[in-house]
Structures are given as C-alpha cells and as structure tokens.
Amino acid sequence: xxxxxxxxxxxxxxxxxxxxELAKQATGAVLVTQGDTTVLVTAVVSKEQKSYDFFPxxxxxxxxxxxxxxxxxxxxxxxxxxxxxxxxxxxMIDRPIRPGFADGFKQEVHVVATTLVVDGQNPPxxxxxxxxxxxxxxxxxxxxxxxxxxRVGRDKETKEFMINPTYAEMENSDLELTIAGTTEYISMxxxxxxxxxxxxxxxxxxxxxxxxxxxxxKQSAFIAKIAPEPKEYPVKTIEPEVTARINGFFDQMSAxxxxxxxxxxxxxxxxxxxxxxxxxxSEDERALWESDISAELKALEKHAxxxxxxxxxxxxxxxxxEEIRPLYIVPGYLNRVHGSGLFQRGQTQALxxxxxxxxxxxxxxxxxxxxxxxxxxHQYNFPPYCTxxxxxxxxxxxxxxxxxxLAERALIPVLPDENEFPYAIRVVSEVLESNGSSSMASxxxxxxxxxDAGVPIKRPVSGIAMGLIKEGDDVVILSDIQGLxxxxxxxxxxxxxxxxxITALQMDNKARGLSLDILKRALAQxxxxxxxILNAMLETIDSPREELSPFAPRIETVHIPVDKIRxxxxxxxKVIRSIQEETGATIEIQEDGTVHIASIEGAAGEAAKAMVxxxxxxxxVNEIYDGEVVGIKxxxxxxxxxxxxxxxxxxxxxxxxxxxRVEDVLGLGDIVKVQVIEVxxxxxxxxxxxxxxxAPEPKExxxxxxxxxxxxxxxxxxxRSDRGDRGNNRGGDGKDSRTPRRRRD
Numbered sequence: 201x202x203x204x205x206x207x208x209x210x211x212x213x214x215x216x217x218x219x220x221e222l223a224k225q226a227t228g229a230v231l232v233t234q235g236d237t238t239v240l241v242t243a244v245v246s247k248e249q250k251s252y253d254f255f256p257x258x259x260x261x262x263x264x265x266x267x268x269x270x271x272x273x274x275x276x277x278x279x280x281x282x283x284x285x286x287x288x289x290x291x292m293i294d295r296p297i298r299p300g301f302a303d304g305f306k307q308e309v310h311v312v313a314t315t316l317v318v319d320g321q322n323p324p325x326x327x328x329x330x331x332x333x334x335x336x337x338x339x340x341x342x343x344x345x346x347x348x349x350x351r352v353g354r355d356k357e358t359k360e361f362m363i364n365p366t367y368a369e370m371e372n373s374d375l376e377l378t379i380a381g382t383t384e385y386i387s388m389x390x391x392x393x394x395x396x397x398x399x400x401x402x403x404x405x406x407x408x409x410x411x412x413x414x415x416x417x418k419q420s421a422f423i424a425k426i427a428p429e430p431k432e433y434p435v436k437t438i439e440p441e442v443t444a445r446i447n448g449f450f451d452q453m454s455a456x457x458x459x460x461x462x463x464x465x466x467x468x469x470x471x472x473x474x475x476x477x478x479x480x481x482s483e484d485e486r487a488l489w490e491s492d493i494s495a496e497l498k499a500l501e502k503h504a505x506x507x508x509x510x511x512x513x514x515x516x517x518x519x520x521x522e523e524i525r526p527l528y529i530v531p532g533y534l535n536r537v538h539g540s541g542l543f544q545r546g547q548t549q550a551l552x553x554x555x556x557x558x559x560x561x562x563x564x565x566x567x568x569x570x571x572x573x574x575x576x577x578h579q580y581n582f583p584p585y586c587t588x589x590x591x592x593x594x595x596x597x598x599x600x601x602x603x604x605x606l607a608e609r610a611l612i613p614v615l616p617d618e619n620e621f622p623y624a625i626r627v628v629s630e631v632l633e634s635n636g637s638s639s640m641a642s643x644x645x646x647x648x649x650x651x652d653a654g655v656p657i658k659r660p661v662s663g664i665a666m667g668l669i670k671e672g673d674d675v676v677i678l679s680d681i682q683g684l685x686x687x688x689x690x691x692x693x694x695x696x697x698x699x700x701x702i703t704a705l706q707m708d709n710k711a712r713g714l715s716l717d718i719l720k721r722a723l724a725q726x727x728x729x730x731x732x733i734l735n736a737m738l739e740t741i742d743s744p745r746e747e748l749s750p751f752a753p754r755i756e757t758v759h760i761p762v763d764k765i766r767x768x769x770x771x772x773x774k775v776i777r778s779i780q781e782e783t784g785a786t787i788e789i790q791e792d793g794t795v796h797i798a799s800i801e802g803a804a805g806e807a808a809k810a811m812v813x814x815x816x817x818x819x820x821v822n823e824i825y826d827g828e829v830v831g832i833k834x835x836x837x838x839x840x841x842x843x844x845x846x847x848x849x850x851x852x853x854x855x856x857x858x859x860x861r862v863e864d865v866l867g868l869g870d871i872v873k874v875q876v877i878e879v880x881x882x883x884x885x886x887x888x889x890x891x892x893x894x895a896p897e898p899k900e901x902x903x904x905x906x907x908x909x910x911x912x913x914x915x916x917x918x919x920r921s922d923r924g925d926r927g928n929n930r931g932g933d934g935k936d937s938r939t940p941r942r943r944r945d
Contacts, residue, residue, distance in 0.1 A: 206422035210414055211363040215327070217422040219338055228339025228428075232331035234364065236319035241331030245341050246308040249434055251491045253498060256308040257298055261290040261328065263568045267315040273566045283567045287601045289313075289325045292349070293332050295708050296380035296387040300333075300344040304435040309341065318568045321366045326351050329380050330415055337423045340431035346423070347387070348415035349380035352408045354400075361407045367570055377401070377705075379408035383416045386719070387709050389693075392609040395659075395701035398723040406716055438492050445480045446496045453504040460517035462547050462635045462683070463588060473497045502688040509669045509676050516684055517546075522725060524664075524680045524732055531648040531741040538752040539653020543645035545680065545733075547635035549586075552645035553628050554653040556752045558798050560788045561624040576615055577626045578608035580642050586634045602706075603639035604629070607663075610643050610696035610704035611650070614658040621656060622755050622796050636682035637665040639706075643696050644737060653752065654745040661703055662734040663696035666722050670711045677722050679729040690714075695726040699734065753786070753798040756809050762793045764816040767844045775815070775843070783808040815843045819876050819885055829870045832862050839874050839887055847885035849874055857895030864896050 203220040216233040223229035226242040233239075250256055263286045265272045265279060272279055282290065293313060301309070313328040329349035336343040353365040353373035362369055370376060374394040381387045386409060393401065449472065456472050459465035477486060477493060486493065509515055519525070525546030533542040539554035564573040580603040584591030596604075607629065615625070627649060629642030640663035647660045667681035668691035678685055686692050690711035696704040707719075748754065760768060768789060769776050776787055785799040785808035795812055799805035819825070819841050827847070831838035836850040849872070854865045866872060878886040 204422070204425050206418065206425060208418045210418070211411065213322075213364055215418070217331075217334055217419065219334075219426060226335070226339070227341060228335035228337070230331050230334040230338060231316075232327045232334070234324075234327050235322040235366075236317055237322040237324050237327070238315075238317040239324050239328055239331055240314045240316055241328055241335045242312050242314075243332065243335040243339055243341065244310045245339065245433070246310075248307065249436065250306045250308060252306055253491060253494045255298065255301055255305060257294065257301070257311070258309070259290045259294040259297070259311045259332070260313070261286050261293065261325075262312065262314040264315050265566075265568065267318040268320065268568045281595075283565065284601050284605065285565075285567050285569055287598050288605055289328065291598055291602050292325055292378065292380075292388070292390065293328050296329055296347050296349060297332055297336070297343075299387050299710055299712075300336075300347055300382070302342050302344070302435050304437060305342055305433065306436050307433065309336075311335070315568055320570055321368065322364070323351070323367065324568070325349075326364055326378065330419055334419055334422060337419075338426050338428055340428045342433045342435070345382065346416045346419040347380065347382050348412045348419065349378065349388070350408050350411045350415065352377040352379065352404045352411075354396075354404065361404060363408075363411045375400075375404060377404045377408060379405060379412065381409065381412055383413045385709070385712050385714050386707075386716075387714075389705055389707035391702070391705035392612070393702050393704070394613045395698055395703060397701045398720075398727060401702050401705070402716065402720050402723060405719060409716065436491075438496055439489055442489050442492045442496050446476060446493070446500050449476055449500065450504055453500050454508060457501070457505055457508065457516045457684075458518070465516065465684075469501060473501075505684060505688050506669050506671060509678070510671050510674050513676065515678065515682075517682065521676050522679050522728070524729055525682075527733065527736045529644075529648065529737055529740045531652045536749075536751050538749045539649045539651075539655070541645045541648025541650075541652055543641050543648060543737075544633070545637060545641055545644075546682065547633055548638050548641045548682075549631070549633035550638060550641035550645040551630045551632055552642060552649040553630070554646075554649045554655070555626045555628075556653060556655075556748070557624045557626070558753070558755070558786055558788050559618060559622055559624050559796060575618060575624050576608065576612055577624075578604050578611065578629070578646065579627070580604035580607060580629045580631070580639065582631045582634065582638065586631045586638075603642065606639050606694065606696070606704055606706050607643040607646055610661055610663060611646060611657075613703045614661055614698060616656045616658070619757075622757050623655075623753075625650075625655065634683070636684075636686050637680060637694075639663070640665050640694055640696070643704075644733060648737060648741060651741050651744045654748040656744050659698040659700065660734060660737060661696055661698055662730045662737060663694060663704075664726050664729040664733060666693040666695065666726050666729075667691055668693070668709075668711060668714070668718065668722070670714075670718075675718060677718070677725050679725055691722075693719075693722050693726070695723065695730065697727075697730060699731070751800070753800055754802055754805050756797045756805050758795045758797070758809060758812060760789075760793045760795055760812065760816045762791075764844075765789055765791075765793060768795070768812055768815050779808055779811050783811070787812070811843075817842045817845070819845055819847065819879065821876050821879060824873060824875045824890060826871055826873050829866050829868055829872060832866070832868060834862070837862050837866050837872075839872060841874075841876075841885070845885065847874065847876065847887040849887040849889060853888045854892065855889070855895040856892050859895045860898050865893070 206217040218231040223242050227245045229242045231240050311332045315324050326349045333345040333347040337345050351364050353362040354375040356374045376392045378390040456468040528544040530542040534540040537553050538556045542551050562573045562575045563577050580600050582600050627646045631638045643663035665681050667678035667685045667689040669676045670690050691709050693707040784804045785797050788796045797805050797808045825841045827839035827841050829837050830840045836848050838846045839849050841847050851859050873890040874887040875890050877888045
C-alpha cells in the first residue's frame with residue numbers, strides 16, 4: 201500500500217491521519233497526529249474464532265519515555281508496567297470502541313497505541329480513539345465506525361468551550377469533559393468539573409457531540425482514500441433450537457430474579473440455569489452447543505430483567521426506578537487512624553480511611569504527562585471476598601485504578617489549597633461488600649473520612665450510579681443501580697457532586713440510541729438521588745471536625761528569606777538534622793523559603809519552629825537576649841544571639857567600673873543577658889550588658905594593675921638615667937631604628 205495522508209484543521213488545531221508506511225503486517229495501522237504529538241495505533245484481528253461468551257477485545261496504551269525526551273527512572277531504565285494514566289487511557293480507548301463490533305463477533309481483537317512523540321502541549325489520549333477506529337476500518341474489521349473522541353474545556357472567564365485544549369489552556373478551565381461516540385450516538389463520557397451545573401454540563405456534551413461528528417467526517421474522508429477491500433468475518437449465530445428450548449423458561453427466570461438479597465438471587469438463578477441445562481439438553485447436545493447454551497441462558501436472564509422493569513416499573517429487588525437503597529453511614533468508624541468513614545448502600549459497603557502527611561510525601565509521577573506529581577491520592581481496592589468469591593490478591597486491576605481515579609477526580613475540586621492546609625492526603629477505599637455502585641460508595645465514604653479527619657473541604661460530595669433500560673421507544677432510567685442492572689442494562693452513568701454542582705462524571709453506554717434528551721433526564725434524576733444521599737450523610741456529620749486527630753501530624757508553616765535557606769539546612773544538612781533529632785519534628789523546606797514543620801506532639805513542633813526562626817532572626821536595636829559567650833578577646837567578648845548571629849560586648853560595657861581583663865568577668869560558655877545597642881550597615885552588632893555587676897578589684901601582678909599602680913605612685917619606676925638619650929639609639933641619620941610595635945585593636 202502506498203502512503204496515504206489526510207491533514208485537516210478543526211477548531212484551530214492541526215491533525216493528520218497517515219497509513220501505508222509503518223506496521224504493514226497489522227490488520228490496520230494508522231499514525232495519528234495532533235500538533236507534534238504522534239501516536240501509532242495498530243489493530244490486529246485474529247484468524248480463528250473463539251468460543252467465548254463475550255467479545256475478546258484487548259487495548260494497550262504504551263507510554264514511551266523517548267516520546268518526551270526522557271530516560272525512564274528506576275534500575276532497569278526501560279518502560280515496565282503501565283502507569284495509572286496509561287491504564288486509564290487504555291480504558292478510555294476500549295470503552296467507545298467495544299460497542300461498535302457486531303453481536304456474535306468472537307475473534308480476538310488487539311489494539312495497541314504507542315506514543316512516538318509527545319510535544320508537551322497536546323495530550324495523546326483523545327486522538328488514540330480516532331486512530332483505533334481508523335485502523336480497524338482500514339483493516340476491514342467488522343466495526344461500526346467511524347468513532348472519535350474529544351476533550352471539551354471551558355474558559356473560566358469567557359465561559360467559551362474549547363475542543364482538545366492544550367495543557368496550558370486546561371489550566372484556565374473549570375471543566376474537563378472527555379466524550380466519545382459516533383455521528384449517531386454517545387458511547388463514553390468522562391468529566392471532572394469545578395461544581396458545574398447540570399445545564400452547563402449538558403451544553404458541553406452537546407458541543408462535544410457536534411465536534412465528534414466533524415472528526416468522524418474527516419476520518420471517513422481518510423478511509424475513502426484508502427478504499428479498503430471488504431472482508432468477510434464470521435459472526436456466531438445461536439442454534440434456533442437452543443433458543444426455543446430456553447425461552448420457555450421465561451416465567452421461571454422472572455421469578456428467580458425477584459429477590460432483594462444478592463446471594464439468594466444468584467443461587468436461584470444458578471440453580472435454574474443448571475436445571476435447564478441438565479433437563480432440556482442431553483449430554484451430547486451440551487457438548488455440541490455448550491457456548492450457545494451459556495449465551496442463551498444469559499440472554500434469558502437479561503430479557504427477563506429488562507421486561508420486568510419496562511412492563512411493571514419494578515426492579516429485581518422490589519424498588520421503583522427512582523428509589524435509593526437503604527443507607528448506613530458511620531463517620532469515624534476506626535480509632536487511631538487520621539480519619540475514616542463507613543458508607544453502605546444496600547449490599548454495597550465501602551470503608552474509606554484518610555492518612556495525612558508532609559507535602560514531600562506526595563506521589564511523584566514518571567510518565568509522559570507534564571504533571572510531575574500529585575498531593576491528593578485516592579486508591580480503591582476491590583478484593584474477591586467483597587462479592588463472596590475466591591480469587592487472587594495482587595496488583596490493582598484496570599477497574600480498580602479507574603474507580604479510584606473517578607473518586608479522586610470527584611473530590612479534588614473541594615479540597616483546600618495547600619497553603620491553607622499544607623498536607624499530602626491519601627485516601628484508601630476498601631470495598632468490603634459489593635452489589636453495584638461501589639465506586640460511588642467509595643466517593644461518599646471518602647467525603648465522610650475527610651470530614652472526620654478535619655480536612656477543611658469546601659463542601660461535601662456525594663455520588664450515585666444511574667442505569668438505563670431501553671427497548672425500542674420504551675426508556676426507564678434507574679437510580680442507584682445494583683450489579684444486575686449494571687451487567688444487563690444499557691448504561692452505567694456515575695454522577696458526583698456537591699449541592700452546587702457536578703464535580704465528576706463517568707458513563708459507559710451500550711444502547712445505540714442514547715440521546716442527549718435521555719442524558720438530560722438522567723442528570724436531573726441523578727441530582728435528586730445525590731441530594732437524598734448527601735442529606736443522609738450530613739445527618740451524621742455536618743461539617744469537617746475542628747481539630748485533627750491526635751494521631752495526625754500537626755504542620756506549622758513559616759516563611760524564611762530565600763538567602764537564609766542554606767543557614768537553616770547547614771553544611772551537609774547538619775543544622776536541620778540536629779533540629780529534627782533534638783525535637784522529633786519533621787522539617788521540609790521549599791525553594792521559595794516556605795518551611796513546613798510536622799510533629800505529632802504540639803510542643804515538638806513549636807520547639808522546632810522556634811529554632812528555625814531563631815536561625816533566620818536578624819537582631820534589632822533594643823532587643824534583649826540571653827546569649828552564650830562563644831569567644832573572648834582582649835577588647836571584649838563575642839555573644840551568640842542566634843544560631844547564625846554573634847554580637848560584640850565590649851570590655852567597657854561588661855561591668856560597672858573598669859575591667860582589667862575579660863576573663864575576670866566572663867568565661868567561655870557563660871550565659872549573659874545583653875541588649876542590642878547598634879546594628880551597623882556591615883552587619884556588626886554592638887551589645888550592652890543588662891544588670892551589670894561591679895567590676896572586680898585588680899589582681900596583684902596583673903599588667904593592667906601594674907600600670908594603674910605606677911601612675912598612682914604605688915610602684916617605683918626606678919632610675920631612668922642609665923637609659924641614655926633616646927635619640928642616640930636611632931642611628932647615624934637620627935631616625936628611629938627600632939621595629940615599631942603593632943598596636944592591639
């Protein structure tokens with residue numbers, strides 16, 4: 201294939217699709233570019249058909265550090281497991297692509313997006329969806345495309361929407377909406393927002409849908425240039441006889457589904473499926489139609505659940521479409537931790553725990569993104585026991601990373617600024633029981649834990665998961681969906697926010713006819729559900745606690761001159777280490793002179809703070825110090841006023857009366873109260889002693905004492921006639937030939 205290029209401009213930004221030169225053995229390969237950011241997206245469709253009861257699609261997003269001109273950190277110096285952002289980007293590509301494949305298509309599909317160049321201005325994630333769609337279509341895959349993805353931002357001042365904003369443009373945006381789909385429907389939504397209203401969010405979705413249509417048109421023009429040859433891919437069909445036999449058990453399946461208890465319902469449904477398999481099919485038929493039987497039993501369960509909701513407006517657990525499951529809320533569930541909150545909705549239970557630390561405990565990121573790290577970390581764990589299953593514990597899976605990121609995004613807008621609350625914050629949500637909406641339970645539980653920890657959040661956040669059952673023109677929107685409704689329904693739409701507006705969204709859609717009108721209804725219904733849940737939360741804790749946990753570190757913040765940082769740190773860190781060892785506090789110094797001092801005991805923090813301030817303190821006239829004598833000269837003593845400043849106490853100001861020697865009044869290590877009387881422009885400090893003692897009497901034999909007594913007649917200076925004429929000792933020229941003495945200062 202010859203090289204084919206399609207370049208175009210959309211909303212003021214340059215894009216390009218290119219194929220025919222790289223990765224030609226893949227089913228399809230497209231180089232997609234925005235600005236200078238370039239990603240190679242490949243798609244491979246396996247030749248053999250699998251007998252899975254699901255569509256085997258795998259998507260990988262590969263972050264190459266050479267794309268941003270960096271060598272990876274760590275010992276191996278090569279890319280290893282994906283970062284959290286890489287994992288989230290892979291999920292972002294997967295979710296809008298998956299619904300585009302035909303039902304019954306069972307061949308494995310592998311999409312790989314490899315970053316080749318990232319220019320630091322244009323993010324690579326959104327263009328990967330268009331690249332994946334183009335690669336699939338270029339390879340003739342049975343994909344209902346084109347599909348595209350855009351990011352919508354909104355300028356804080358002008359309130360104008362932006363399509364695929366740069367990193368710099370996003371810094372002035374109060375909305376980050378990522379929306380994907382085709383010209384006909386929306387398949388995926390992700391959003392983070394600064395308490396944006398439902399109407400504004402819907403307007404952003406409408407704007408994003410219009411932009412998606414433009415990108416799909418450009419992609420169609422590119423595919424038309426390629427003119428791929430149509431390929432025949434087998435689509436698995438179910439044996440009609442299998443369908444006929446299983447459909448006869450519709451009433452029994454409907455009855456088995458009507459149980460509010462998850463475990464009981466699962467057992468009834470499982471028993472019914474086993475009975476149908478064993479009684480309706482022979483051993484040979486089960487071996488021949490194994491995958492067909494499993495697929496049709498699943499289809500029967502799905503049909504029975506959906507029919508129940510559409511026809512009776514009653515759900516499997518007996519709730520109406522708008523009804524929320526019973527709530528159980530306990531802030532401060534654990535003692536000794538910095539903050540905790542237990543949130544339970546029906547049979548979904550999450551325990552969130554807060555840990556506060558120094559800002560230097562933030563999470564550092566080694567990725568292709570410009571973001572170097574984050575101060576707020578939200579982690580979500582979903583162990584096998586929470587669904588009553590046996591499984592292997594290990595590294596977090598994509599779902600866990602995605603749910604943690606959603607809760608993190610929901611809470612970031614309400615967190616206090618680090619200048620107001622100088623802490624790194626880690627929240628861990630442990631899902632202890634799950635029957636749907638566990639990510640929203642972790643969001644609510646995390647709000648409780650932050651308030652319990654005394655983190656001064658702006659407003660509490662609640663979240664709810666919405667569902668959809670759509671059969672033709674019949675549409676039912678479900679509030680607070682349980683696992684069954686998520687698994688067999690058409691939409692999983694999670695909405696988080698405060699009383700003022702939305703802070704986060706996430707939606708996955710399986711229904712081809714999902715319109716903006718349906719989303720508008722879902723947002724309005726979600727707002728009512730969020731309000732109900734939030735009111736229940738506020739009945740248990742209505743505001744952040746005024747005091748931090750006694751087990752949480754107290755952080756004092758002081759500011760010192762930048763030119764004093766070296767003095768506080770000391771040579772090789774000697775000074776700062778000595779302060780920390782002496783007080784037990786932890787000290788962090790930033791480049792702008794901000795100093796954070798953390799301690800569990802308040803007294804330790806205060807002591808460390810005083811020591812830091814003493815180092816940078818500049819003595820002023822009339823200030824009084826209790827200083828240590830650190831140096832003695834004939835003319836006076838040097839007194840240590842601060843760890844970095846000494847002053848001179850002249851011998852004439854040490855006592856009342858004349859002092860013959862400094863040592864008669866002061867010794868090294870003595871503590872003396874002094875007052876600053878002058879600070880010269882050169883920085884030299886002159887001191888006066890407070891509460892001077894009387895000068896001691898001169899000692900016999902003291903040089904100064906001898907001179908004093910001589911002048912008073914106490915000592916005879918002897919006959920000086922034998923010394924001769926001084927002038928005679930100056931040599932022939934009459935000049936003084938003696939070596940002059942050096943006067944003491």
